[in-house]
Amino acid sequence: MRKVTLSTIAEELGVSTATVSLALRDSPLVADATKERIKEAASRSGYIYNRRAASLRTSRSGIIGVVVPDIMNPFFAEILVGIEEELGSSRHTFILCNHRDKIAAQQNFIETLLQFGADGVILSPAIGTTADDIRAIESSGLPVVFVARWVKGARVPVFRGDDKKGAYMVTRHLIEMGHRKIAFIGGKRETSTGNDRREGFLAALEQAGIEAVPELRIGSERTRKAGYDAARTMFSKDREAATAIVCFNDLLAIGVMSGLRSLGIEPGRDVAVAGYDDIAEAEISAPTLTSVWNGQQEAGRLAARAMVRILTGSVSEEDAHDDRLIQPELRIRESSCPPKPV
Amino acid sequence: MRKVTLSTIAEELGVSTATVSLALRDSPLVADATKERIKEAASRSGYIYNRRAASLRTSRSGIIGVVVPDIMNPFFAEILVGIEEELGSSRHTFILCNHRDKIAAQQNFIETLLQFGADGVILSPAIGTTADDIRAIESSGLPVVFVARWVKGARVPVFRGDDKKGAYMVTRHLIEMGHRKIAFIGGKRETSTGNDRREGFLAALEQAGIEAVPELRIGSERTRKAGYDAARTMFSKDREAATAIVCFNDLLAIGVMSGLRSLGIEPGRDVAVAGYDDIAEAEISAPTLTSVWNGQQEAGRLAARAMVRILTGSVSEEDAHDDRLIQPELRIRESSCPPKPV
DNA sequence: CGGATGAATTTAAAGGTTTTAAAAAGCGTG
DNA sequence: CACGCTTTTTAAAACCTTTAAATTCATCCG
Structure with a gap:
């Protein structure tokens, strides 16, 4: 039971491999009757199209x-x-x-x-x-x-x-709720996403005439653990370091909420927290997480x-x-x- | 600037493609000096190994x-x-x-x-x-x-x-804490994993002489949402339907915890919850989730x-x-x- | 009826590598 | 220098498909 190739079929049917190739790709160059026969033979014999060979020829x-x-x-x-x-x-x-x-x-x-x-x-x-x-x-x-x-x-x-816009929107939302001391946690300056989100954040502050405080911005990995740690770092000395936190992403935000809670600060009551990306978890975390759907x-x-x-x-x-x-x-x-x- | 192939290099160096092919693969058949020359030429000319061609020949x-x-x-x-x-x-x-x-x-x-x-x-x-x-x-x-x-x-x-063993272990752990009314949420009978975990669960009950109550087993999708729903279904009528819940996986368990909380039942205090898989979230959820590391x-x-x-x-x-x-x-x-x- | 037309099919080359058998080269020896 | 032996190198086939060009064959037209 050797491998079935175009020529196996061609031989069996007494036609050329070219015809078989064309027929299987439904080329108008082949007569309908022939196509029928060929296709039938191909599926009967379990022919498998060999992409490597094809792509060698077509460079696709x-x-x-x-x-x-x-x-x-x-x-x-x-x-x-x-x-x-x-x-x-x-x-x-x-x-x-x-x-x-x-x-x-x-x-x-x-x-x-x-x-x-x-x-x-x-x-x-x-x-x-x-x-x-x-x-x-x-x-x-x-x-x-x-x-x-x-x-x-x-x-x-x-x-x-649109990261910049999204970050602007969520920051703006917090500002409209009355926050003035808003922290931004996570994201690296090196990634475009990190930059854009930070920019959006800063734009919203500026537009509201709030001065940006460098201490309220912590870069970090983009993981739950990092969020947890960052929150503890920021709030362990000063429990009122900020009244709201915008996080680079939801993963971080969820970590941040855990971190806050570990200090006895209740997210969604004592401190507002917002994430980014709107991953599935945001909807089901406790408390459920304000986020930005990012498509x-x-x-x-x-x-x-x-x-x-x-x-x-x-x-x-x-x-x-x-x-x-x-x-x-x-x-x-x-x-x-x-x-x-x- | 045509594409560089074995024969490009072969021509340039005045050897055969066979030699080039062998040299690049460090075959002992080729003299060291020749290898040197060939490798140098290859890297200088930006030769890219063509796997399609090779695999056409080798069928690997x-x-x-x-x-x-x-x-x-x-x-x-x-x-x-x-x-x-x-x-x-x-x-x-x-x-x-x-x-x-x-x-x-x-x-x-x-x-x-x-x-x-x-x-x-x-x-x-x-x-x-x-x-x-x-x-x-x-x-x-x-x-x-x-x-x-x-x-x-x-x-x-x-x-x-070892799903069966893991499910046994976690169920056993809850039994040892004193639980007798233990629910099992999630997993489909159709998957091997679902079956094994259920079996482990039942084995632990049996070994402890606890009768298995079919009402305390709910199959479901393996998502957070499903967990949320399942918890509400099970506990909305009877707030003491069970004192502990073993979940098919952590995702579900996290959903279950949210579901419980939405009914005013506090997981980890009113009802014990355990997950499976020990995903990163388990460590950072609130409360942190008992789980089984599954490798x-x-x-x-x-x-x-x-x-x-x-x-x-x-x-x-x-x-x-x-x-x-x-x-x-x-x-x-x-x-x-x-x-x-x- | 010769030649043109068109449809269907075939031929042959190309694509880049690996591998086998065979050729060539090198070298020491008798 | 012929011989055998080892070390290097090569020619050529094989892998399977696609495609441009060529061929066949029947049909049609003037």
């Missing part, structure tokens, strides 16, 4: 690389879901890389993609990625689109939530769609650079509260 | 399929991390599928894997997968290993936590390692069927409490 592999910082982070997991859904409907498959913000890992993966003859890469670049890095990738023949994060100076379409899945979907468009050539150069900012939505929940009356 | 693609129910579930995300780490160190790449317990999606993906000439597949099978399905996959040339879930009757190595990452790593071993032939038939049960560990936290005195 149907593989798209997806590079994200960390799939354990629901934010990126959700983006991935969006990408997967979209690619599923377009005969493309993706291979995945978690770079954990290690440039080397990212670089390594790009190399692998090239070896596989990947058609393109959807990238949430690692901290420290330069515009030159991106250019290098592109000039080696891999089209790039960004998702969630992007790199300054790289002329590449980017799909992401991760949508971003993934759009990025994948854009990539497919680029690959199928059904996109103008213009189109490709039409960065799509997904409009964030504020989700107000129990963790929002006015400042405690003194 | 270096691709491994990974099939899990849902990456949004941290349980599976963690398995994935284990797999990725392990594969990273062994020149293999994986392509991913979320089947969402749809057999069709799983089947589809297997087809894709075959087209790509994948070397094997690491599978957390969809509900309803039969031993025949697995046999079909294997007989089409894809070695299979299971991770987390498995299929009865399929002679395939499986790497997973997801370890399971992923072992599964990947086993697959690589199978592929490199460095494994006896014996070895391959040495299913590895990872020993669970009980993590007792605040959500454990004795039954409320009446």
Whole structure:
């Protein structure tokens, strides 16, 4: 029982492999009757299309690389879901890389993609990625689109939530509730997302004429644990260090709430807390968490769609650079509260 | 600037492509001096190894399929991390599928894997997968290993936590605290995991001479939302329906705790709650959640390692069927409490 | 009826690597 | 210098598909 290939079928039916190839792809060059016979024979014999062989010839592999910082982070997991859904409907498959913000890992993966003859890469670049890095990738023949994060100076379409606006919205919401001492926890200056959210935060303060106090901004990892620690650091000396906290993301915010509670401070009553991303947990944490819906899945979907468009050539150069900012939505929940009356 | 291939280099150096191919793979057949020259030329000219071409010849693609129910579930995300780490160190790449317990999606993906000439597949099978399905996959040339879930009757190595034992341990822990009315929430009878955990639960009850009450077992999805709903269903009529709850997983347990609290029942004081999997959230939820560490990452790593071993032939038939049960560990936290005195 | 047209099919090359058998080169020996 | 032996190198086939160009064959038109 040797492997069934085009020529197995061709032989069996007494036609050429070219005919078989064309027939299976429904080419109008082949007579209907022949197509029938061929297709029947193919499915009967359990023929399996050999993409490696095909792509060797066509130099189109149907593989798209997806590079994200960390799939354990629901934010990126959700983006991935969006990408997967979209690619599923377009005969493309993706291979995945978690770079954990290690440039080397990212670089390594790009190399692998090239070896596989990947058609393109959807990238949430690692901290420290330069515009030159991106250019290098592109000039080696891999089209790039960004998702969630992007790199300054790289002329590449980017799909992401409007972080600055979202951060502005949630900060503004807290200000409107009467807060003046608002802290910002988490996010690294090095990531575009971190920068944008911080900017939005600062913009809201400024607009309300509130002076920004550097002590009220703590950078950190983007994990629950980091949130827990940051909250304890900030509030252990001064229980009224701030009356509200904007967190870089929900994971952090949930950690922050635990941290507060461990100090006997009740989030949503003593101190208002807000997160970002609106992950599933936000709705079910205790208290439920005010957050900003950021359209991760949508971003993934759009990025994948854009990539497919680029690959199928059904996109103008213009189109490709039409960065799509997904409009964030504020989700107000129990963790929002006015400042405690003194 | 045409693409650099073996023959580009061969031409430049006036040797044959065979020599170049062998040299780049460090074959002892090539003289050291020649190797030097060739390697130098390769890196200078930016040669990229073409895996499609190679794998066409060798029928080894270096691709491994990974099939899990849902990456949004941290349980599976963690398995994935284990797999990725392990594969990273062994020149293999994986392509991913979320089947969402749809057999069709799983089947589809297997087809894709075959087209790509994948070397094997690491599978957390969809509900309803039969031993025949697995046999079909294997007989089409894809070695299979299971991770987390498995299929009865399929002679395939499986790497997973000892669910039965873990469920036994956590139930036993609650019994020792004095509980007699213990509920079990979540999990589907159709998954191996669901079954095993339920069995462990029942075994602990039986061993303690506690009668199992069917009303205290609710099957459900494995999400936070489902936990929330289940808790409300169970406790809304009778606030003392049970004094302790064992949940199928942490996600559910966190939902259950929220559900309880929404009824004014305080988890960890009024009712003991325990989860399973020990995901990161368990440590940081409020109250922190008693759970069972199940070694997801370890399971992923072992599964990947086993697959690589199978592929490199460095494994006896014996070895391959040495299913590895990872020993669970009980993590007792605040959500454990004795039954409320009446 | 010769030649043009068009449809259906085939031929042959190309794509880049690996591998096997065989050739070549080098070298010491008798 | 012929011989055998080892070390290097090579030619060529194989892997399977796609595609441009060529071929066949029947039909149609003037």
